[in-house]
Amino acid sequence: MKNKDNTCEHSCCGLCCTRIENLGVTIGQNEILKDVNLHVHCGEFTAIIGPNGAGKSTLLKAILGEVRHTGSLRFMSSEGVRKDKPLIGYVPQHLDLDATSPTSVLDLYTVCRSAMPAWLHIPSRIRKKAAEYFSVAKAEHLLDRRLGALSGGELQRVLLSLALDPVPELLLLDEPVSGIDQNGMELFYELLSDLKRSYDLSIILVSHDMETVSRHADRLVLLSKTILASGSPQEVFRSESFKRVFSPFSGFQPGKNLE
């Protein structure tokens, strides 16, 4: 694959990677994923696409350890240390939060990053730290907003800031199906690309917007129960599997949008 070679020109050259081997998930009688093999390098932005019900979010949950799976997941750090469980940063698709919840962004930061009880008092030093921290994702002005009052894009940036501290070895993102405007989406992907470069992160993103993601991801993975195609966006879009899965149903024409 061309992409792997590109990654090797960066600092970590294959030393730091996440390897998913023969991963399978069966819930009840339903086989949701089988024989998933995926190798992700540091500094690589991998986007997972696929039709509805293809098991994209389940794959993320399996990597997180939320659903039981077969097969193995191994991580090798740049120092060559093997770990069964990498340090994972996770950005959920949405918060299952009552929109009326009186929880501010600062509250979320405090409960996540500090032992100071958020119901009693939040000292100004924590506030300062939080502002600094959210500025990475351009969300420092949102501190006193309620989580339920944030737009989809704002919430995504807040959750991304949280996922980046401590700096993870693997960043998993489940992109919201809707609720983010095109501008917000572009901003978010640019942010991810910056982060990927500055922290040398492996990023796995489940995407529902193929057009935008194809402009930013290093690698696309087409998933439908198992991996049907993987490679650069162009390679995946030209593959037979892609045509088989998507063409009859969608008017999306990757060639036109890409070139």
Added chain:
Amino acid sequence: MTFWYQLVDLLPFEWAEPGKMLFMKNALLAIIVLAPIFGILGTMIVNNQMAFFSDALGHGAFTGVVIGGLAGFMLPVWSAVAFSIVFSVCISVVKQRTKMASDTIIGVFSSIAVAAGIFIATLGGKSFTKLNSFLVGSILSITPSEIGLLGLILLFVLVFWLFFFNKLLFSSVNSSLARSRGLKTFPLDMIFSMVIAVLVTVAMSWIGLLVINSFLVLPAASARNISSNQRQYHRRAIAISLFSGVAGLISSYYFETAAGATIVIISSIIFLITLALRKRHA
């Protein structure tokens, strides 16, 4: 207690005169200790959408009291506490294992508890009337040593909240996210249900099974309407709980009504007011 009586004697009510109606003064102190506990724990019950769950715990506690009375334990309250804890653990475990909708599971357990309680209580043609006091509750019967027990519970809840609140809130915001950061959410939720189980059981005989859940949920639900962060939410929930508790108790004296129900009527009115005030800003 003497100090408290002297303090209450300063109030301009007829029952507050020195040496008179000690039961009323006891009840007032009990409410002042109890209300913050309800306010604090209520915030998380509403966050986690557990209102129905805490209601079921009350039913479980009722069965516990009946079983305790039957078995002739010294204090039915302690057997009821034990039963409620087991009951809350059962609900949590069944919910976790079966992944069934929680309202179904809670509904089933709640029905079993009430039915079993009534069945055992009326077994052999016994009368149910002696258990009415648990349904309606009577705060006026509280003794100074029981107020001491409430004080201990308040202290325990405060310490618990200092150390566990952040984790509980994080898990409530998004449990997958919390678990991805190494939080053990299931035991955490379990501990929280046990704390509620103990509180509901202990307080049931004073507040009354029929209304105790409202006292737990309403102050937090009202505070939620007008708060935009956790500090406001807690302060207002505690304030509303205290106000409706004290105002409810005092009005129940003049209306000659049950204190628990009167408190709940006042908190309901406050809820309606906050509903009208609610601004969905920031």
